[in-house]
Amino acid sequence: MSADLVLINGNVITMNPSNPHVQAIAVKGDEIMKVGSNDDITPLIDKNTKVIQLDGKTVIPGIIDTHIHVTDFGRLLLWLDLTGCKSITDIKNILRKKINATSAGKWILGRGLNEALSEANQFPTRFDLDLVAPNNPVILYHQSKKLCVANTKALELARITKKTTILSKEGIIEKDPDTGNPTGIIKGKAVDLIWKVIPEPNTDDLLKLTHLALSKIIEAGITSIHWMILSPLEFSIIRKLDRKTFPLRIYLIVPFELWKKELKFRVSSSWQEDSIKIGAIELSADGYLASKTAALFQPYADSSKSNGKLLYTQKTLNFSAVKIIQSGYQLIIHAMGDKAVEAALTTIEYFDKKIYDVTSRIRIEQAALINKNFLEKMKNQKILVSVQPCVINSEFKTWAAIEKLGQRRARWLFPLKKMIDNNITVLGGSDCPMEPLNPFIGIQMLVDRKFFPEEAITSTEALEIYTINAAYSTKEENCKGSIKEGKLADLTILSNDLTSISSSKIGSINVTNTIIGGKIVYSK
Ligand SMILES: [Zn+2]
Known part of the structure; x- marks a missing residue:
């Protein structure tokens, strides 16, 4: 019997203690048919077999993430990522790009404002945001989620004005000392005042x-x-x-x-x-x-x-x-x-x-x-x-x-x-x-x-x-959980071997392919 898919010439970490390292894997249907050396697996290749030449790349059992909030992750993918911003100009540039691709009136949400910005005296106010986004409500969150900056449109929709007062335990609506107008910076529980007027996606x-x-x-x-x-x-x-x-x-x-x-x-x-x-x-x-x-x-x-x-x-x-x-x-x-x-x-x-x-x-x-x-x-x-x-x-x-x-x-x-x-x-x-x-x-x-x-x-x-x-x-x-004959063919192919690379570099390992049930569902 021939294999549907063969991965050959690799560094396979099986997580099966009785056979921890092999070179090659054969897959039939959605299951692992055989694991072993290149010589063990090669005879299972025929004209209909798809062959992945690993060239020394590392294969591990498919990763299982035991705690993830998928829908929230999806929501957040729409948000602007400001984690790399070092100045108000950086923020404006990212915001401008988004504004150009967004119709007027639609909310724009961002996250990742950080300490470095405050330290460099580069924390934006509503006026900075208004210059780029006069027609869209905008709210940008600090990494801590306990602080945000909103533009004028967003403040209007949340009915936050000069006259809005809150209890001190609810946070701070920062106001300009001369005019008394909100600066757009909101701290503590008061960030919810804006959060609750943002419409839910359908x-x-x-x-x-x-x-x-x-x-x-x-x-x-x-x-x-x-x-x-x-x-x-x-x-x-x-x-x-x-x-x-x-x-x-x-x-x-x-x-x-x-x-x-x-x-x-x-x-x-x-x-x-x-x-x-x-x-x-x-x-x-x-x-x-x-x-x-x-x-x-x-x-x-x-x-x-x-x-x-x-x-x-x-x-x-x-x-x-x-x-x-x-x-x-x-x-x-x-x-x-x-x-x-x-x-x-x-x-x-x-x-x-x-x-x-x-x-x-x-x-x-x-x-x-x-x-x-x-x-x-x-x-x-x-x-x-x-x-x-x-x-x-x-x-x-x-x-x-x-x-x-x-x-x-x-x-x-x-x-x-x-x-x-x-x-x-x-x-x-x-x-x-x-x-x-x-x-x-x-x-x-x-x-x-x-x-x-x-x-x-x-x-x-x-x-x-x-x-x-x-x-x-x-x-x-x-x-699941190890690469062994009879188990599901859920496999992850990596650019480097996490067990031999320096520990400080593990986080930068790339995934080159993801295989679920013998099907290649992702290739870099
Ligand atoms: Zn959680």
Whole structure:
């Protein structure tokens, strides 16, 4: 029997410990037919076989992103990216290009205003934006999302005038000291005053944007995603997806409150179409470190009062978790602070063995701040821990975790090496669009870890997080996550070998091809 597709003369990292490196792969239909040396695979080539000459390029199992917000990513692709701007002139140039391609009256949104601009005294005001965009409402956001600048048209639509006043806890509407007119710069919660007047794209536009997002995801070498649903609107978009053009494998994760309200506790398997299904329901035990809503035992180090808080009582958390498992879904508990992680672990201990055993693959999202005691429990209960490597870096770097938690606690923030050494299964995702989509940037963060570098892991361990561990988390380790005979032919071809390149360069590795189910869906 001949192969449909053969990849030959390469550096194949299989992630199969019994046969870790091979030269060539043969594919039949959507499955891997054989792996081995060039000599093993060549006889499977006939006149109908498509052959990819790898010329030493690296092949890895298709990347699985276990945490991505697809529709939001699509929305953001429409936004102007100002992250590289160093001056008001740079911003105006980007804005001008967009204005020329946009009809009058349509909103223009941008993101990525940064500290460098403020430091260089180059932060724009409404007047700078008005010069380029007199007829379109424009709003540009700072990286922190807690600060924006709006032009005159946008201020008018939001009815923000000289007379608008807000409470100081709601932020600041900056005003010119001489005239009292708003400068367009808005800080804190008050940014919502403008956000709420921006019209929602209609379903057709959102579908187009979601397709655009899917194509970017495939280009990044990702073959499977765990799609974190944020709004019920996404269900109607998912039903209309063009699955032929975008055959990405999709696992939906629905927040508990949305499941309860929109899907009325629907039972698993009643909502499955092709390769899309609701796989998991996520219960949030607490909020986020960045907004100091993650629940901690001891207050945040820079404020004596705030501890964050648990979003449910222990009793409600237990009850809701049982409901999820009994309905046939994977249970995910978002728990970021140590108090929330404890609540999650207590819930898991509470389960009756009839509904739960260690094979249930319960996942804690984040498990950010832990301690030695938790490590032991997580290991014994075979908990899966889902992290987003770029988030880890942001917590330390942007949020200044050492300052906000204190050195002693920050040492136990995302201690991945300790988790892996304790045989805890860790999975990785991007949290795109809040963080970069590129999985190799994520892998670099883990291998070349800057904060508490003793918690850095090897490139092979990091790759496990995005492949075999992620496959295991959805009980798909028999068909995904490694390159092995009989598994799905989901493959990613790379310009460089991430296990031999210098760790500081992993993030710049290029994806040259993405293959899903034996079909080449992306070629650079
Ligand atoms: Zn997220």
